[in-house]
Amino acid sequence: MTKVLVVDDERKMRRLLQILLERMGIDSVAAESGEEALRCFQAEKIDLILTDLKMPGMTGLELLAKLRELDADVPVILLTAFGTVQTAVDAMKLGAFDYVLKPFDLEAVELIIRKALEMRQYRTENRYLRERVQQAPAFESLVGSSAAMEAVYDLIRRIGPTRSAVLLTGETGTGKELVARAIHGLSPRRDRLFVPLNCAAIPADLLESELFGHTRGAFTGAQSDRTGKFELADGGTLFLDEIGDMAYPLQAKLLRVLQEGVIERIGSNKRITLDVRVLSSTNRDLGAGIRAGTFREDLYYRLNVFQIHLPPLRERQQDISHLAAFFLARFCQELGKPAPALAPGTCQLLEQYSWPGNVRELQNLMERAAVLATGPEVEPGFFRLLLPQAAATAAEPAGETLALEPAVEELERKLILRALSAADDNKAGAARLLGVSERTLWYKLKRYGL
Structure with missing residues (x-):
């Protein structure tokens, strides 16, 4: 909620500005001195300060300097009936948003207030956007008709x-x-x-x-x-x-x-x-x-x-082909290449896969397909190389051993690879999918040379 601090030693001027802010739909708090204004600023979240220049005790310029020590960004508008070029220059050097001479036009002051608050909002949003490490998801639309x-x-x-x-x-x-x-x-x-x-x-x-x-x-x-x-x-x-x-x-x-x-x-x-x-x-x-x-x-x-x-992808079987085509087309567009079609057998293969990593795993798979696939159509054989489960069921080895330990180790190895693929090689995410601690996963990775 936006709040403005009004600072003036004259009660009528404080009330006039608060009525203007109330008409604008903005909350306000008033102070009759610079010292009181500092206490208010430290006690509440203030988005803008309107302050008189000449006041008993702390002046408006001194208040502005103190405010800059506490908050480098909060906008401050100085109001005065004793304006000079030098005080205006000093105010701007200290970072005042604007400098307004009394008597002033209320509509003009309202416009300045709105501009100051907009600048405050833009600065906040821009700082946030600069600090963000992860980008917003690439796809802003939801796909699926199940x-x-x-x-x-x-x-x-x-x-x-x-x-x-x-x-x-x-x-x-x-x-x-x-x-x-x-x-x-x-x-x-x-x-x-x-x-x-x-x-x-x-x-x-x-x-x-x-x-x-x-x-x-x-x-x-x-x-x-x-x-x-x-x-x-x-x-x-x-x-x-x-x-x-x-x-x-x-x-x-x-x-x-x-x-x-x-x-x-x-x-x-x-x-x-x-x-x-x-x-x-x-x-x-x-x-x-x-x-x-x-x-x-x-x-x-x-x-x-x-x-x-949100249902897992394995329960949205009819959406899988649409999602795959959507992701493939989007990644190919980013790469500047035509998107190949998915062969009917390919769609069937994708729909039979269990997708432990859900839509994120499918998205990662289509990104790899966009980079590696050639030709006008993607055949099932291409994805059998990329889907651990499909590759495992494509051809069972003849003369399979009945020894339990190597079979369990091989299955564990395959599950770890599937989890890593589903989690885009993120170890913490893969550990959560496997239901083990990250330390256990690291031990298994070292054991199996992965």
């Missing part, structure tokens, strides 16, 4: 325009983030940020800082203030991927934020009121987590206002 997916589409259309929390469930690689983006795209928040955060990819001791942000010096290594994902998503949508992996103590803090709509950065007691829609996802059984004491029941009900379950 009955299971039609049910998903229907829920997205119904839930999207609301502000309700949604829990997305399903196996790894089924497209939960894509569905979350579709929900955001159908909501009134579509023009604000969609901020994804993978709770499983960030160490537990750093996840709190990623969520809520921190102040300089809050802990070792906190060399500057950092905006958390909740603040970045203000007015938009926060997507908490793999929420089932969040540490139990942090779940209580998340629950409080969802209940109150207020956060505090680590190292600060400033309460920041936010308007964020929270979507979450998991590939775990959260009910089992509640029974085991690893997931909070009250948080589960807060997140699970609506639930959308």
Whole structure:
């Protein structure tokens, strides 16, 4: 929620500016001195400051200099009836957004306020986009016409325009983030940020800082203030991927934020009121987590206002050929080459495969096909070389041994290779698919020379 701090030693001027802001639909807080303004700024989340230049005690320029020490980005507009060229130059050198002479035209000031707030929003969004390590998913549309997916589409259309929390469930690689983006795209928040955060990819001791942000010096290594994902998503949508992996103590803090709509950065007691829609996802059984004491029941009900379950690809057999053709055409377009057709036998082979990595595994396979395939049509033999399960069933060796240990080792080796392929060679993801620890997986990789 946007809030403006109005600073002026004259009560009538403070009230005039607050009435203007109220007419604009913007919350405001007032201070009659620079010293009081600093206290307000440190106690609340302020998006813009309107301050008089000449005031008893701390002047507007001195206040601006102090504010720049606390926040280099917050826009400040100076108002004065005693303007000179030198004070205007000094204000701009200190980073003032604008310099307005009294008496002023209210419409002109309203325009300046809107421009300042827009700049604040653009800076926040641009900083977030620069900091993002992972790019947004390559495909912004959902593909599939099976009955299971039609049910998903229907829920997205119904839930999207609301502000309700949604829990997305399903196996790894089924497209939960894509569905979350579709929900955001159908909501009134579509023009604000969609901020994804993978709770499983960030160490537990750093996840709190990623969520809520921190102040300089809050802990070792906190060399500057950092905006958390909740603040970045203000007015938009926060997507908490793999929420089932969040540490139990942090779940209580998340629950409080969802209940109150207020956060505090680590190292600060400033309460920041936010308007964020929270979507979450998991590939775990959260009910089992509640029974085991690893997931909070009250948080589960807060997140699970609506639930959308995404079926695994093996249960969407009629969608497999359409998805494969879609991905193949898209990757070929990126490579600047014509997309080959999928032979009927190829489609049958793909539909018979179990797809442990779901849509993500199919997407990775089609990317390899786009690079390696030649000719106008992709034959089944091409994919038998790339699908471990298909290659294993294509030709059983004659004179197969009945010895148990080598057979088990060979099966284990094949399963590890399949999991690595499904997880795009990500060891942590492959370990989750196999149901073992990452340390165990590394041991097996070394044992089998993989």
